Amino acid sequence: MELAFNFAVQFAQMLLVLALAPLLTGFVRKVKARLLRRQGPPLLQPYRDLIRLMRKEVIVAESASWLFRVIPYLIFAATWVAAALVPTFRTGLLFSWTADLIAIIALLGSARFFLALAGLDVGTSFGGIGSSREVMIASLAEPAMLMIVFTLALIAGSTQLSTMAGFMVSPAVGLRVSLGLALIALIIVAIAENARIPVDNPATHLELTMVHEAMVLEYSGRHLALIDLTAELKLLLYISLIACLFAPWGIADKNAGALALATGVATYAGKLVVGGFLLALFETAIAKMRVFRVPEFLGAALMLGLLGTLLLFVSRSF
Amino acid sequence: MRGLGFDIAHLLAGSLVLVSFMQLYQDRLSALINTFALHAVVLALSVAWQAYIQDAPHLYVTAALALVFKAIIIPVALQRIIVRLGIHREIEKVVGVGITMLFGMGLVALSMVLMLRVTAEADPLAREDLAFALAVVLLGLLMMVTRRNAVSQVVGFMSLENGLVLAATGAKGMPLVVEISVAFSILIAFIVIGIFLFRIRERFDTIDVGALDRFRGERT
Numbered sequence: 001m002e003l004a005f006n007f008a009v010q011f012a013q014m015l016l017v018l019a020l021a022p023l024l025t026g027f028v029r030k031v032k033a034r035l036l037r038r039q040g041p042p043l044l045q046p047y048r049d050l051i052r053l054m055r056k057e058v059i060v061a062e063s064a065s066w067l068f069r070v071i072p073y074l075i076f077a078a079t080w081v082a083a084a085l086v087p088t089f090r091t092g093l094l095f096s097w098t099a100d101l102i103a104i105i106a107l108l109g110s111a112r113f114f115l116a117l118a119g120l121d122v123g124t125s126f127g128g129i130g131s132s133r134e135v136m137i138a139s140l141a142e143p144a145m146l147m148i149v150f151t152l153a154l155i156a157g158s159t160q161l162s163t164m165a166g167f168m169v170s171p172a173v174g175l176r177v178s179l180g181l182a183l184i185a186l187i188i189v190a191i192a193e194n195a196r197i198p199v200d201n202p203a204t205h206l207e208l209t210m211v212h213e214a215m216v217l218e219y220s221g222r223h224l225a226l227i228d229l230t231a232e233l234k235l236l237l238y239i240s241l242i243a244c245l246f247a248p249w250g251i252a253d254k255n256a257g258a259l260a261l262a263t264g265v266a267t268y269a270g271k272l273v274v275g276g277f278l279l280a281l282f283e284t285a286i287a288k289m290r291v292f293r294v295p296e297f298l299g300a301a302l303m304l305g306l307l308g309t310l311l312l313f314v315s316r317s318f
Numbered sequence: 319m320r321g322l323g324f325d326i327a328h329l330l331a332g333s334l335v336l337v338s339f340m341q342l343y344q345d346r347l348s349a350l351i352n353t354f355a356l357h358a359v360v361l362a363l364s365v366a367w368q369a370y371i372q373d374a375p376h377l378y379v380t381a382a383l384a385l386v387f388k389a390i391i392i393p394v395a396l397q398r399i400i401v402r403l404g405i406h407r408e409i410e411k412v413v414g415v416g417i418t419m420l421f422g423m424g425l426v427a428l429s430m431v432l433m434l435r436v437t438a439e440a441d442p443l444a445r446e447d448l449a450f451a452l453a454v455v456l457l458g459l460l461m462m463v464t465r466r467n468a469v470s471q472v473v474g475f476m477s478l479e480n481g482l483v484l485a486a487t488g489a490k491g492m493p494l495v496v497e498i499s500v501a502f503s504i505l506i507a508f509i510v511i512g513i514f515l516f517r518i519r520e521r522f523d524t525i526d527v528g529a530l531d532r533f534r535g536e537r538t
Contacts, residue, residue, distance in 0.1 A: 174325050175322065175326060177332030300419075310426055
């Protein structure tokens with residue numbers, strides 16, 4: 001009986017992240033448009049885009065190999081699994097023993113690897129540019145992310161997200177400079193990984209600046225719909241991850257009743273709204289960087305992560 | 319109380335190291351001077367917190383000195399100097415940001431390893447304070463080494479001195495007279511350096527200290 005309930009909760013979470021992801025993107029777009037005093041597309045527009053793309057015919061380039069057709073499903077599956085592992089409204093999910101931060105990074109990393117392959121597969125120059133830039137960004141973002149994980153894991157004594165979230169709400173955390181550094185570094189990494197504004201502009205198709213869009217230029221129809229949904233899921237994943245690690249208040253624990261679960265869902269929705277709003281505000285306030293400045297921006301994240309780990313060693317616990 | 323007091327001291331000293339890194343990262347002169355002012359403000363906060371938890375009222379004087387001299391007078395004067403020299407929009411760099419940052423990380427790691435080993439029996443508060451202070455001093459030195467512009471070398475020197483003050487407040491029993499005289503000697507040094515800046519500028523039409531090397535090389 002308990003197993004069935006746990007399974008139901010895990011399943012609900014998987015459906016919830018999938019259902020909320022386009023809404024979050026729509027919300028960020030709407031807030032951005034309102035901040036620029038435009039009307040903006042309706043909140044449900046991303047769903048409509050996805051449905052429309054699903055109905056359209058798929059056109060595959062003649063030079064494309066079988067990889068090109070398989071990759072959208074692969075990256076969607078990897079990202080969906082990763083998003084399902086991050087505790088959103090309840091910790092101690094059924095799959096929580098696999099919800100290891102390093103496993104999540106590995107899932108996202110393999111998704112990125114396949115996407116970069118897809119960019120190269122057709123052999124157009126834009127895909128190549130996109131892939132090479134994406135890999136350049138990733139080669140800096142991943143070590144930074146790992147340093148952040150090390151910092152957090154040293155503090156919480158575990159790399160498992162449920163345990164970490166539990167530790168972060170307990171008073172044992174205290175006030176730590178390393179946590180602040182890790183938070184800033186994680187935000188920088190999240191911005192870079194999701195191709196948001198200072199690194200890449202998600203709304204542009206200008207040849208010289210695009211990174212993510214250049215890789216997926218050859219896709220159409222349901223393949224493109226899956227890739228878009230993957231990008232939306234990834235944004236949701238990073239906001240959930242930040243919320244779960246640095247603001248885990250209100251999250252229901254393993255043996256919570258229906259009321260606690262309802263509070264968990266409500267606070268999760270609140271966190272997503274706050275996160276999306278802050279993202280839109282940040283993107284409106286800042287200009288896009290030149291591609292060659294991105295390594296400096298990400299280098300700062302790497303440095304913060306490293307500094308956070310080093311500072312831990314003068315902390316009380318060591 | 320003990321735990322929280324330690325945590326806040328740790329937080330402030332750690333943010334001092336962080337602001338040192340921000341100084342290394344800045345390549346525009348006026349932004350660099352603003353960061354230096356921030357450095358001094360964080361130092362003043364840190365010293366004031368030490369005064370509060372150590373119950374040592376004379377440290378408040380040190381904090382006030384740091385706030386007035388280093389966070390207000392010196393940055394304002396430096397800004398005026400660079401505006402008068404017409405270099406407030408200049409960007410300068412010898413080594414790239416990334417490499418400098420890596421060097422900086424190495425120095426921080428070095429100072430932690432050294433200090434934590436040397437002061438194994440000391441009071442934990444003084445211990446982490448000394449480790450951070452050594453890191454700030456080394457980062458100030460790194461700043462002086464990697465920059466060619468005389469103004470940013472001055473900023474490096476001043477932030478090095480901030481590290482010394484941090485070390486002095488962590489160790490109990492530094493007499494007030496010493497601190498006041500150090501603060502004033504820094505101010506005098508700053509005035510002398512300011513005059514030198516104008517002299518260098520007058521003679522070489524630049525304040526890139528590379529010009530001095532070239533000049534010496536030609537003469538000998």
